[in-house]
Amino acid sequence: MATKGVAQGKEGKTHHLTTEVQGTYHYTYGPFAKPVLHIKPGDIVIAETHDAFEGQLDSAEASPSERLNVPFLNPQNGPIHVEGAEKGDVIAVRIHSILPRGPQPVGTSALIPEFGGLVGTTTTAMLNDPLPEKVMKMNVTEQGIQFNDRITLPYEPFIGTLGVSPEIEAVSSLQPDYWGANMDVPDVAPGAIVYFPVLAEGGYVYLGDCHATQGDGELCGTAVEMPATVTIQIDLIKQNPIAWPRLENENVIMTLGSARPLEDAARIAYRELIHWMMQDYGWDKYEAYFFLTQAGRLRVGNVVDPKYTVGASVLKTYLT
Amino acid sequence: MATKGVAQGKEGKTHHLTTEVQGTYHYTYGPFAKPVLHIKPGDIVIAETHDAFEGQLDSAEASPSERLNVPFLNPQNGPIHVEGAEKGDVIAVRIHSILPRGPQPVGTSALIPEFGGLVGTTTTAMLNDPLPEKVMKMNVTEQGIQFNDRITLPYEPFIGTLGVSPEIEAVSSLQPDYWGANMDVPDVAPGAIVYFPVLAEGGYVYLGDCHATQGDGELCGTAVEMPATVTIQIDLIKQNPIAWPRLENENVIMTLGSARPLEDAARIAYRELIHWMMQDYGWDKYEAYFFLTQAGRLRVGNVVDPKYTVGASVLKTYLT
Amino acid sequence: MATKGVAQGKEGKTHHLTTEVQGTYHYTYGPFAKPVLHIKPGDIVIAETHDAFEGQLDSAEASPSERLNVPFLNPQNGPIHVEGAEKGDVIAVRIHSILPRGPQPVGTSALIPEFGGLVGTTTTAMLNDPLPEKVMKMNVTEQGIQFNDRITLPYEPFIGTLGVSPEIEAVSSLQPDYWGANMDVPDVAPGAIVYFPVLAEGGYVYLGDCHATQGDGELCGTAVEMPATVTIQIDLIKQNPIAWPRLENENVIMTLGSARPLEDAARIAYRELIHWMMQDYGWDKYEAYFFLTQAGRLRVGNVVDPKYTVGASVLKTYLT
C-alpha cells in the first residue's frame, strides 16, 4: 500500500464522520446514495458506526421480531467518495483502531427467527418451529467482553461490513460479495489493509457492523455487535484490477470469497490467492496450487449471511 | 386474479412499450429508475423486449467475450408503475402472448467463458481452461425453432426475466430472487398468471429476456434467446402478502424459489406451496406435506444464474 | 437391450424370489452377501419385496422412532448373480410389472424425526425441535391410491431402490450412487429398461422399496411405500462401460446422477447424457451441450436420501 498507493504512505487530512455528519445511515451498498464525505487518497476517516441492530435491541427483554424492521438492518456509514477512483483501480483501507462507543452494556447478540447457522431460515426453508427469540447484552471494553459471570472473552474487534459500491447495483448491506460488505471475517481488524476493486466512480466506501469478537462462522448469526468508533486510512491504487477483496497484515496475505454453498466461497478464495501469488510474487500456477495444498489456511467468516464468506491465506514469509 | 384483483378481470387501457418509448433499457431491478409507464390495474402492456445479449451476438462468428459488456447484460423493459401498488399487495401478470421480433435468425444461444452449468464459473471457481466460445444462431417462428438441418423444436416461448422492484435494493437483472427477475422457468408462458409481492411503491414491473424454448436447467446458460413482442395484462391484489413469486395456469398452481444450492430453491418452493395450500385452500400443514410428497412436481428453471430457480407445483384438481 | 444384450431379447427361465426363497433381506448393496439366485441373461425374476419399513409401521399409531431400527432399513431382495457378468459390462433390467402385495392398507408414508426434505436432519443439522412423528396408511390397488376421503391418486408404481453391487464396498441401501440403489426416481417403472455398470463379478442385482406413487423429490422422505410383487427381466451387455445408471423407455433416454448438493446430481446426469449422445448417437459434444440446453428435461427423484438423485433425459425422436 505504501509503495503502490497514490498517497505513497503519507497520511492526509482527518475527517470526522460522526453520527451527526452521517445523518441517514444506509442499508445498501450502491452508487445511488449521496456521498457523506469527499476525501483524497491517504486521508483518515474516524467514523461513528451503529451496531447491526441500530441500537434497537437495547435490553435482554427486547423482541428482535418486533424491534427489527427488515430490510432496514445493518446500518452503514458512507458512502465516502475517494478522489480519482475509477473502475479498474483498487481502494485500500488500512484499519487503525476500533473502539466501543456508547453506554454499557455496549455488546449485543441475538437469536432471531429464521436466521442463524443451526436453524431453518428463509432460504434453507424448514417446517420446524423456530427457536425462541433471545437477546444477550454484554459489557465490552478494550479489556474484554463479559460473556457471563465466569467468562471474559478477549477484545478482538473487527469491522463486520466494509466495502465499496457495486457498479450498477445497490445491494443489501447484509450480503457479502465481490465488493466486500458483510463478510464478517475477523481478520478485517486493526493492523490489516483490505483491498477492494473499484467498481463505481469514486469508489464509495461504506462501513459498519463492528464486532467486539466473533467465532468462526458467526454461528447464531450475530456476533458481539457493538456501536464503535473506527479509524481507517483510505488509499487508492491505480489500474490494478482485482476480482475479489484481498487483505494483508503483518503475517499473511488473504483473499476473501463469498458464495453459497460454502465450498464455492473456499474455491473463489483459493483461486484468487493463486492469482495473487502469480501476479505479485511470480509463482507458477501449479506450484501455487501444490503449495496452498500444503500450507494454505482457511478462515470461515460467516455461514449465516446471504452469501457465506471464506478467507484463504498464506504466510508472507513463504512468498518471496 | 379475476375475483381478487382490483380490475375484477376487466381489461383496461392498452400501452405500447416500444423500444422508442422504452428508450434506455435497464440492467437492474430496483426502485431508482424512472417509470416508463404509469398504468392502472387491469391495463394491457405490449412490450418490445431485447434479447439477453441486447442484439450484440449478431452472427455465429461474434465473440461473446468481446461483445458482451458485463454487467450491462439482460436488458429489461420497465419499470412500469402500477397505480395503488403498496408493500403487502400482490402484482398479478397475465401473459397473453410472446412473439419473436426482428429479422431472422432471431434466436441466439452462446457458450460464454466462466458461465454455464457444466463448466467452472466465477463462483464455482476452477483452474481448468474454459471451453471455446461459441455462438449459435437459429431461425425462430411460431411454427418452430430450427435447431439444425434435422431438428425443429416446438415454439414454446416464455419470459425468462419478469418481476418487480425490491424495496430498497437494485439488483442485477441476471439474478432471480423473491421479487422474481431472471428465474428462467418455462412455465412463465402464455396462459399463466404470475404473482409477485409488491415491495416498493408502484410495484415497478420489469420484463425481458424472452426464450423461444428452453430445456430444464438452461444447461449452457443461454436458451434460445430472442427479441420479442410481449403482451401482458397487469392487475393488483390488495393486502395479500406473499413471500415468493407464485404462478398459476389452467392446470396447476406453482411456487418459485431461487437460491443456492439447488436443494434450497426446492425447499423454498415446496414450503411456499404448503403455505399457499394452507392459506387459500384450507389444507392442514402436515396433510399438505404428505400430499406433496406423493403428488408434488418440481420444475428446474435454471442451474446457471446467480441463484438457481425451482418451481414446485400441484394439480388444481386436487386442491378443492 | 434386445440387440446388444447377450439374450438377444429372448426370455429365459422364470425365477420366483418369494419371501421364503429370499429368507434374510439385506440392508446394504455389496459383494459380501451370498446370492439368492443364479440366473442367466434373459431370465425373468418375480420378486416379493418388503416395504421400506419392513412392515413395522403397521398402523397409523405406530411410532417410527420406536419401530424402526437404524441401520436396518430399506430391506432388499437379492443379490442375484448374473452368469458371465464382469466389470466393464452392463446389466440391463427391464421392468415388466409392479403389483401391491399383502393386506390393505398396503401403502404407508411417515414423518420420521431428523429425516425429510423440509426439516433439519442428521446431516443438515439444526437445533430446532423435530416435527411430530406421524404415520399414514393408505389403501393401494391398481385402480388407485386412496390418499384421503376426497382424493384418489393414480397408481404409478416404480422401484425405489434397484441396482448392483459396488466393487469392494457394501453401502447402505438407503444411499443412491453410481451403482443405482435408492434413487427414488419414478421413471424406474414398468416399461423402462434400466442399465447399471457391472462392478463386481456376477453383477449382484438388488431390488426393493417399491412406491405406489411419488411426487418429485419425495418431499417428506417416504413415498407411498408398499410391499410388492415385481417382475423384471435381466440381461447382460458385454464390454460396454458406463459410469452411472441409465434408463430408457418408449419415449426417452435418461441418465441418473446422485450427489449432494443437488446441482451436482444434475451436473452428473447431464454430462452422462452428453456422453451417451456422443457414444451411441454420434453427437458432437458442443452440439449436445447446446441441444440439452434447449430440449433436456430434469426429473428430481429425491432430495432426502444420503445423496440426492436427478434424472436428465431427452426425447428419442430427436436423437437419430
Add this chain to the structure above:
Amino acid sequence: MATKGVAQGKEGKTHHLTTEVQGTYHYTYGPFAKPVLHIKPGDIVIAETHDAFEGQLDSAEASPSERLNVPFLNPQNGPIHVEGAEKGDVIAVRIHSILPRGPQPVGTSALIPEFGGLVGTTTTAMLNDPLPEKVMKMNVTEQGIQFNDRITLPYEPFIGTLGVSPEIEAVSSLQPDYWGANMDVPDVAPGAIVYFPVLAEGGYVYLGDCHATQGDGELCGTAVEMPATVTIQIDLIKQNPIAWPRLENENVIMTLGSARPLEDAARIAYRELIHWMMQDYGWDKYEAYFFLTQAGRLRVGNVVDPKYTVGASVLKTYLT
C-alpha cells in the same frame, strides 16, 4: 480418557503391526475383514502405514492415471479388534508419534484427473479439459519438508485416515463419515486423543494415509503423503454413545463433521460440539449456541474427498 477409559490410563502390551504382520491392506472401512490384531484397552500399536498411493507414485515422472487403480486407493492398516468393544461404546485413540518411513523422497503429492478442489470432478461434473497430471516428490524428515529449493515447511504430521468400522457397511477408505476414516484433519496429530463411536463388535480400528503436513482443505486433493510408522494407544470407554468423531488435545475439544455441501459439515460439527458441552460440561443449549458464536473455531479438513470434513472446536479453558 485416563479417567473414563477401561485402561484407566495404564499402558498395556505393545503390538507391532509391520507391513508383514498386516499383509493385505484394506480399501474399505467395514466389519467383513479379518482382524490383524486383537488387543486389550490400553494397548499400544506401532503400525507401518503405506502412503495413500501405496507407493505407486515413485517418481515425479509416474503417471497417476496409469499407476493408480481405482478403487484400490488409500490402503489401510487394520482392522484392530478391541476386546470388549460394543455398540454404544467409544474407542479412544491417543496418538503418540508419527515418523516418516522408507527411502527419500518419502513425500508425494499429485494432480490427478477429475480430483481436487479447484477442478471439475466425477461429482462436480464439468466439460472442461482436466489439468495436466503432475507428481511432486519431497524429502521429508522430522526437521522439515523440502517443498522446493527455497522453502522448507515444518514437519506437522497427522493421520489422514483413522476410524472404526461402520455397523453393517464397508465403505471406501477415501470417504470420511461418522465413523471417522478419511477426514484429513491436521489436528489428528501427536498429542491428540480421537474418539469414535463403536458401531460394530470389537470396534475394528483402521488407520493409514499419514501426511507430513497439509493446508486447510487439502486443496489439490493430496497432501504431503508419506508412508509412516505410527504409534497409538487405544482405549475403550463403555456405554458413552456419541454420534460423530470427537477429538481433544491439550488446548481444545473438537468435533468432526463430514458432509456435502461444506456448510453441512460445519453444522454437524457445531451441533455436536453443543451436545458435548451440554453433556460433559453442563452448558445450557442456548448459552452454548451463543458462546460458540463468539468463541468457536472451525478447521476445514478437506474439500476434496467424497464428503468434506470440518472440525469445530472451543478452548478447554472456557468450559469449566
